[in-house]
Amino acid sequence: MRGHLNPGIKEVTIIGGGVAGLMAAEALLRAGVRVTIYEASSRLGGMISTQITPFGIAEGAAHSFRTGEAIMALCKRLNINVAEGLTRKKFIYRYQKMRQFPLTIPEVFALARSSLFHRAQKAGTLKAWAQNHVGAGAQQALFTPLSQGIFGTAPGNLFQPLAFPGLTLPAGRTLVAHLFCRKRQAPKARMYMAAPVEGMGALTEALAQFVTGHPHATVVLNHAVKKLPKAKNIILSAPAAVAAKLLAEASPQTSKALAKVQSVPLVAVTAFFSGVKAPAGIGVLMAEGQDIAANGVLFNSAALPARLSPQAEEKGLVSLTFMYGGSAAKRMLKAEAEIKNQVEKDAHTLFGPAAKAQALYPACWREALPQYDENLAQALSMADKDWCHGQGRVLYGNYTGDISLRGLAEGAAKLAQPFYQ
Ligand SMILES: Cc1cc2nc3c(=O)[nH]c(=O)nc-3n(C[C@H](O)[C@H](O)[C@H](O)COP(=O)(O)OP(=O)(O)OC[C@H]3O[C@@H](n4cnc5c(N)ncnc54)[C@H](O)[C@@H]3O)c2cc1C
Structure with missing residues (x-):
């Protein structure tokens, strides 16, 4: 999420009714804000939907989420029955087998050496980060699967500080020294995989039902916004390419930078x-x-x-x-x-x-x-300085810092927070 709403104005226009737009609408309505939401298609929910087939559940996009305070609180408010994953075991396919531990012994030594002695370098791709701090073997067997599993792309296409900000080390620090310092900070809450028992569509349907039925909400379907509305509080929750077009007049620099996002x-x-x-x-x-x-x-x-x-x-x-x-x-x-x-x-x-x-x-x-690459990092940094500077203008969706539902739910909670003060 980038930018801030103006809490002095209790009215917000949201463009895009995917899960991000819906989460923002739900949080704002509960905070007593009037919401108008424009959605280009004939249904709310965006990429997320669940098909109940004769064989069982088939998801359209997200299958589950990592738990966090905001997403779990949202599911509770909406009375969604959330089930914890049945197992935590994960496998990596390597050398013709599914393995829980995919590294060879020389790779373990290389990992130990790199993490103990290699110091942080200039920010770059996740691949460069991994090769420096954990060695080439761990990059291929751990970081390639991780980046392809989360972002659908190879680690060479990801800008590490944007895709995995938690891996950013202070200048000159080694990975082991960094982990040692972090361990001494307060422990984080336990995180695990969970999903609505009836599928992810249960979440977007409950959100859509809440928003559509709320007396302070106006939902306009089949309405692809072509021109930035003159609203005092606006959330652009459509994909980056759409935001680029909508901002062409109001903010040419942010628009140009967003147009480069792949x-x-x-x-x-x-x-x-x-x-x-x-x-x-x-x-x-x-x-x-x-x-x-x-x-x-x-x-x-x-x-x-x-x-x-x-x-x-x-x-x-x-x-x-x-x-x-x-x-x-x-x-x-x-x-x-x-x-x-x-x-x-x-x-x-x-x-x-x-x-x-x-x-x-x-x-x-x-x-x-x-694609969480350097182009996206530059577009977001331009947006921070330009269109999102000041109050009442927000970019919020899976391109603004977190693609996961856990992160999007945290963003929605932050958007509503100033209206309670
Ligand atoms: C295959 C797949 C698997 C995934 N798995 C997971 C997972 O397991 N866990 C997880 O946390 N995340 C997962 N994700 C990511 C997550 O599903 C997405 O990041 C999230 O659904 C994005 O929501 P959004 O609202 O930002 O975007 P979208 O769902 O794309 O919604 C944007 C909305 O804006 C509307 N729109 C576009 N243009 C306009 C316009 N001009 N005017 C008005 N409306 C407009 C669109 O119609 C759409 O409804 C997965 C994604 C995919 C594709």
Whole structure:
């Protein structure tokens, strides 16, 4: 979230009714603010939606969230039944196997040496950070899977201070020294994976219901805003490219910088498989250079309760979501027939030749997530100095510092806070 609202004016216009826009609307309405929300499509919720299929739940985008005070409080306010993940185990695919510990012994020594002796250098990509502080092996086996799993892109495409600000070390400090200093600070609350039992759509539907039914809210659907409204309090909650167009007149510099923000395509395929015995775990991410096109596979039915229909459970099926980014996603976006072939090929590599997809539910996103690179860092820093400077103008969405629902919920709480004072 960038910028601040003006608490002296108890009225806010929100452009974009995805989960971010809805979270902001909910928080502001509860703080006694009048809200008008414009949404380009015919439904609220944006990328997040849940399909209840004859086999079980198939998500369109987010499958779960990391817990935090703001997101858990939101779910409680909306009476959403949230289930904690069934397991915390995660796997990395490397050397033809799913492994909980993917490093070799020489790589462990290299990690120890790098983290003990290599000092912080100039800010750069996540790849450069990892090679310096944990060594090349750990970069390939830990940081590539992490960055592809969260951002759908390789660590060389991510600007470390923006994508993982928690990894920023003071100048000249080694990683071990940094971790030692941090350990002595107050411990953080325990974080775990959770999701609404009925799927992520339960969250956006409850938000939409609350906002639509509120006497101080006006919801305008099928209305793609083309010109920045002359409102005293405004939240731009549509994607970066849309914000760039809307700000072209009011703030040409911010607009130009936002127009350079690239987006990452993603294809998420939820598939119900027979002949698979997925290990008890959240899922598997791929180390660099593997013979698998997927960035990662979520073991839905092993990780979360109630992911399968009773019929699917009876047949012994498992629910898996295959996530594709980069060139694999681009190929699939061009030819849908690729999707089934690729998913089955990857499933055979991971689970053996008996794996057979009984049903597939793909969600294809040409512009799924913003690329957290230096262009985005520059656009946000320009916005801070320019359009978001002063009160009443806010940029808020998955390109403003955090793509996760946990972070977006924290942003919404911050937006409403000044109205309580
Ligand atoms: C495949 C996938 C998996 C993911 N998994 C996770 C996960 O497990 N956990 C997690 O925390 N996050 C996850 N995410 C990220 C998370 O889902 C997104 O960051 C979040 O949903 C983004 O919400 P948003 O409101 O910022 O954007 P959007 O959902 O894109 O909403 C923007 C809204 O603005 C509207 N709009 C656009 N232009 C205009 C206009 N001119 N006027 C009015 N309205 C306009 C759009 O129609 C849309 O409704 C995932 C994302 C994807 C794609």
